Amino acid sequence: MGGTFDPVHHGHLVAASEVAARFHLDEVIFVPTGEPWQKGDKVVSPREDRYLMTVIATASNPQFSVSRIDIDRDGPTYTIDTLRELHALEPDAELFFITGADALSQIFTWRGAEEQFALAHFIGVTRPGHRLHDPGLPQGRVSLVEVPALAISSTDCRERVARGEPVWYLVPDGVVRYINKRRLYRDGD
Ligand code: ATP
Numbered sequence: 001m002g003g004t005f006d007p008v009h010h011g012h013l014v015a016a017s018e019v020a021a022r023f024h025l026d027e028v029i030f031v032p033t034g035e036p037w038q039k040g041d042k043v044v045s046p047r048e049d050r051y052l053m054t055v056i057a058t059a060s061n062p063q064f065s066v067s068r069i070d071i072d073r074d075g076p077t078y079t080i081d082t083l084r085e086l087h088a089l090e091p092d093a094e095l096f097f098i099t100g101a102d103a104l105s106q107i108f109t110w111r112g113a114e115e116q117f118a119l120a121h122f123i124g125v126t127r128p129g130h131r132l133h134d135p136g137l138p139q140g141r142v143s144l145v146e147v148p149a150l151a152i153s154s155t156d157c158r159e160r161v162a163r164g165e166p167v168w169y170l171v172p173d174g175v176v177r178y179i180n181k182r183r184l185y186r187d188g189d
Pocket residue numbers: 002003004005006010011012015099100101102103125126127128147150151152153154155156
């Protein structure tokens with residue numbers, strides 16, 4: 001499951017858990033992006049902070065792990081590079097790439113679109129407030145999955161912290177504490 005995870009929240013975790021159950025996955029590897037090219041104009045928290053929050057959020061689940069492959073690669077993150085590296089690490093594994101419906105609708109703008117479909121099965125999870133319009137997705141390589149609706153986004157979490165509002169129960173407890181410890185998302189100090 002790829003994402004910026006700035007911060008990781010319960011929407012991500014529920015989506016991963018639901019897809020793992022539905023597709024009988026052995027494990028879900030969370031892959032925080034290095035430099036998210038779709039978010040080029042926005043300020044993103046340091047990659048080590050996003051990585052550590054993802055580790056904190058997933059550590060107790062034996063089926064979840066976190067990979068550094070994208071944060072350790074220089075330059076913008078492209079999903080095709082992520083998939084090539086995962087495939088090289090585990091040539092026999094059947095790969096599924098989990099992403100949100102919003103990202104999936106831009107799938108054909110991704111670099112190396114054709115090769116990505118050969119490397120992985122794509123799963124788009126529904127998310128509140130994002131309507132799926134099918135842009136003509138390749139047959140059999142993309143599935144859409146309804147996950148229990150959690151109207152949580154990282155953007156909203158960051159804005160709440162900046163306004164001094166709570167993010168308890170939107171993100172895991174350890175992530176709340178990490179945000180406070182590192183004073184993330186507090187504009188103007
Ligand atoms: P931001 O608000 O900064 O864009 P985000 O909440 O969308 O952050 P990302 O790290 O960009 O989080 O998300 C990774 C993937 O998880 C995206 O493809 C996104 O669509 C999906 N996702 C995020 N929140 C939810 C949610 N509440 N339910 C289902 N999918 C989600």
